[in-house]
Amino acid sequence: MIRHFSWGRQYLWVQFAALLLVLLTAGHARADDPLPSWNEGAAKSAIIGYVTKVTRQGTPDFVPEGERVAVFDNDGTLWPENPMPFQMAYAIDVAKQLAATDPKIAANPMVKALIADDWATLMAAPHHQGFLEIVALTHAGTTVDEFRQSVEAWMKTATHPRFKRRYDQLTYQPMQEVLAYFRANGFKTFIVSGGGADFMRVWSERVYGIPPAQVVGSTTRVVYELRDSGPVLVKTMDNLVVDDKAGKPAGIHAYIGQRPIAVFGNSDGDKEMLEYGTIANPLPSLGVIVHHTDAEREYQYDVNPKSSGTLVEALKEAPQRGWTVVSMKDDWKTIFAPE
Amino acid sequence: MIRHFSWGRQYLWVQFAALLLVLLTAGHARADDPLPSWNEGAAKSAIIGYVTKVTRQGTPDFVPEGERVAVFDNDGTLWPENPMPFQMAYAIDVAKQLAATDPKIAANPMVKALIADDWATLMAAPHHQGFLEIVALTHAGTTVDEFRQSVEAWMKTATHPRFKRRYDQLTYQPMQEVLAYFRANGFKTFIVSGGGADFMRVWSERVYGIPPAQVVGSTTRVVYELRDSGPVLVKTMDNLVVDDKAGKPAGIHAYIGQRPIAVFGNSDGDKEMLEYGTIANPLPSLGVIVHHTDAEREYQYDVNPKSSGTLVEALKEAPQRGWTVVSMKDDWKTIFAPE
Known part of the structure; x- marks a missing residue:
């Protein structure tokens, strides 16, 4: 048991030395080249x-x-x-979540288009009205604190479709x-x-x-x-x-x-x-x-x-x-x- | 000449010592009491x-x-x-300056009221419209650089009516x-x-x-x-x-x-x-x-x-x-x- 513990400590020291080496090298590299x-x-x-x-x-x-x-x-x-601004990905994810529990939101034509991946309809309305409706649904009416919590929660779990x-x-x-x-x-x-x-x-x-x-x-x-x-x-x-x-x-x-x-x-x-x-x-x-x-x-x-x-x-x-x-x-x- | 110069140097040293004393005392006072x-x-x-x-x-x-x-x-x-927000004093001074060279501005009823010290008329319009007109005349239409220069120039010369x-x-x-x-x-x-x-x-x-x-x-x-x-x-x-x-x-x-x-x-x-x-x-x-x-x-x-x-x-x-x-x-x- 003691032997095992001592091994653990030795291992920690090796890790520490390695870390030190990395830090020193990194510091050195940075001093030479800021980019x-x-x-x-x-x-x-x-x-x-x-x-x-x-x-x-x-x-x-x-x-x-x-x-x-x-x-x-x-x-x-x-x-x-790409494939879209990340805030748009957030709005789409939240709109879909809301639609799953709120029939009124699910009935919104733009949300319907979103769920059906019908981008032609979403983008057809002039002045980005389709997209703005999704933004309004997901960004307005909440307090700034609720919004912050929602963005934080999304950022912890959502992943980029290509880079995973x-x-x-x-x-x-x-x-x-x-x-x-x-x-x-x-x-x-x-x-x-x-x-x-x-x-x-x-x-x-x-x-x-x-x-x-x-x-x-x-x-x-x-x-x-x-x-x-x-x-x-x-x-x-x-x-x-x-x-x-x-x-x-x-x-x-x-x-x-x-x-x-x-x-x-x-x-x-x-x-x-x-x-x-x-x-x-x-x-x-x-x-x-x-x-x-x-x-x-x-x-x-x-x-x-x-x-x-x-x-x-x-x-x-x-x-x-x-x-x-x-x-x-x-x-x-x-x-x-x-x- | 040398004598004179030496006097000057001595004088500088006395000034320096006095300054040092002031700085040290001030520093001391501040260390004890931030307010x-x-x-x-x-x-x-x-x-x-x-x-x-x-x-x-x-x-x-x-x-x-x-x-x-x-x-x-x-x-x-x-x-x-008091007697009014300083920015209002700025707007009034500039409006009067403008009126002196621009007959169209001088003919503005609110500027007229201003020059006549007729505060009743200035304040009578609802929603501060009288005051806002003076602000518009003096704040809008200029570039932000021109406005900055105007405020700087005013600040260098204008004085408070009571505190001079x-x-x-x-x-x-x-x-x-x-x-x-x-x-x-x-x-x-x-x-x-x-x-x-x-x-x-x-x-x-x-x-x-x-x-x-x-x-x-x-x-x-x-x-x-x-x-x-x-x-x-x-x-x-x-x-x-x-x-x-x-x-x-x-x-x-x-x-x-x-x-x-x-x-x-x-x-x-x-x-x-x-x-x-x-x-x-x-x-x-x-x-x-x-x-x-x-x-x-x-x-x-x-x-x-x-x-x-x-x-x-x-x-x-x-x-x-x-x-x-x-x-x-x-x-x-x-x-x-x-x-």
């Missing part, structure tokens, strides 16, 4: 060159810490948006390194996404190290009520403000109140935010487009653009604006962060 | 007791840093709101100490005010050490345009969202995305935010009301409430909610921060 998952090339050089430049005190390109604002689109930039991993385990490792690198260099990192702010704030801190107040997203009005149980905020579908396209610079102004100097996006929805950060900015700026070119490891929708990730106009503008275009296939050694 | 401008009493004890409690690791009341969110109303809580000091030199010293004390204890400090976010963000960092992204205020829609000179955001009067009363918890949710644990206000406009932070909050919370009781050094409008600082309902609720009521007359040694 180890990036292949050497123009994109990696542009990013590192920019950060080095604006943090070198006493030079004309130096930017004081308070002005180091970096904004990141989420869907397609920090994690995938939890959605929050599908963040891009090279972009996680960019986030950490920018923060280590005095940047404040913000998410600026078309996704719902309430949806993203549930996990943004845990998944990206970005606290709720640094998440800018689409919003609707919430209504304050003082109930017997205490104060609540009830979600509605009123005053929908979509944080996409020209809404992104407006959202940045409303929530951050400062012009960003570094902008990362991946689609035409990010074009205006890229312009806002990089054109005629008195401070040195960086614009980066993550280009989905890797059908094998992730998706390739540069050739055959999909509605959620169309990249045509911004790609055309890129050379004249000096934006860096990242090819996921060529510039990234790995795609996803380790589980 | 030196507060008289000893229930209010000061409540504030210090609360901060001490939630920062004591290993106790049940300990709150992790990420959850230490403190929100502060601005007008009447961090600086005065620049408006940004009228912050309450005891509250400046509270802001610094909370931040030194790992709190993130936010302004949550009925004032315009664009107006406050011009000076919030310089005056309170609160960066633009931590300012929550009233907003209207801004419109993005890419002009030949570069991207601009144009202010409009659309989608006015007033950050007051029930709008404050909603604004906190939209912009901060976390429930505050410490709330400072001074009027009924802060009641819902005080409730939101302190009722049924799973974390230990603090609610504080700054009560304007000092006619001699500032204003006393507790007896004769004015529209911008009415404090009736929140004061009634205070004892049952456990909110701390600060009497400016009795609890504060000094009112204003030194020039």
Whole structure:
């Protein structure tokens, strides 16, 4: 028995030494290269060159810490948006759950179309009314606390149809390194996404190290009520403000109140935010487009653009604006962060 | 010449020694007492007791840093709101300037009333339409950069009619100490005010050490345009969202995305935010009301409430909610921060 215990202790020490070795090596690698998952090339050089430049005190390109604002689109930039944005997957799963117990919801024509996988009907209504009805059913009428619990519960069990991993385990490792690198260099990192702010704030801190107040997203009005149980905020579908396209610079102004100097996006929805950060900015700026070119490891929708990730106009503008275009296939050694 | 120079050096050393003494004494005083401008009493004890409690690791009341969110109303809580909110003084000054060179603006009935000091007419229109017209004239149609420059220029020259000091030199010293004390204890400090976010963000960092992204205020829609000179955001009067009363918890949710644990206000406009932070909050919370009781050094409008600082309902609720009521007359040694 004692012998056995002693073996266990020895084993623990070996584990400890191995862990130490891993940590030291990792620390060493990181000190040499802030972006180890990036292949050497123009994109990696542009990013590192920019950060080095604006943090070198006493030079004309130096930017004081308070002005180091970096904004990141989420869907397609920090994690995938295929086969559909993850928030849509959430809405569909919840709508199906609700329909299973609530005949009134089950009778809704859009929910019926959803259950029948009838995307033609769902997408036929003008102005995305079909999809918005699913969003309204699953996002409005609940309190923000109930909504948070629902998203948390979903995130713990739902898995991506292709990669068979939890959605929050599908963040891009090279972009996680960019986030950490920018923060280590005095940047404040913000998410600026078309996704719902309430949806993203549930996990943004845990998944990206970005606290709720640094998440800018689409919003609707919430209504304050003082109930017997205490104060609540009830979600509605009123005053929908979509944080996409020209809404992104407006959202940045409303929530951050400062012009960003570094902008990362991946689609035409990010074009205006890229312009806002990089054109005629008195401070040195960086614009980066993550280009989905890797059908094998992730998706390739540069050739055959999909509605959620169309990249045509911004790609055309890129050379004249000096934006860096990242090819996921060529510039990234790995795609996803380790589980 | 050498003699003279040597005198100068000696003088510099004396200055240096004096400065050192001041710094050391100040440091000492601060180490002993984080709120030196507060008289000893229930209010000061409540504030210090609360901060001490939630920062004591290993106790049940300990709150992790990420959850230490403190929100502060601005007008009447961090600086005065009499004879009118300072932003209104700005709007009036600018409207008068515009009227001097623009006959169309001079012909506006509300501007006419303003110039004639005819407050009856200005206030007669329902829903503050008179005042909103002045705001629209002076706040909309400009780019956010032009607006910022205008507010900066005004702040450099305009003075308060009674105190004859620049408006940004009228912050309450005891509250400046509270802001610094909370931040030194790992709190993130936010302004949550009925004032315009664009107006406050011009000076919030310089005056309170609160960066633009931590300012929550009233907003209207801004419109993005890419002009030949570069991207601009144009202010409009659309989608006015007033950050007051029930709008404050909603604004906190939209912009901060976390429930505050410490709330400072001074009027009924802060009641819902005080409730939101302190009722049924799973974390230990603090609610504080700054009560304007000092006619001699500032204003006393507790007896004769004015529209911008009415404090009736929140004061009634205070004892049952456990909110701390600060009497400016009795609890504060000094009112204003030194020039």
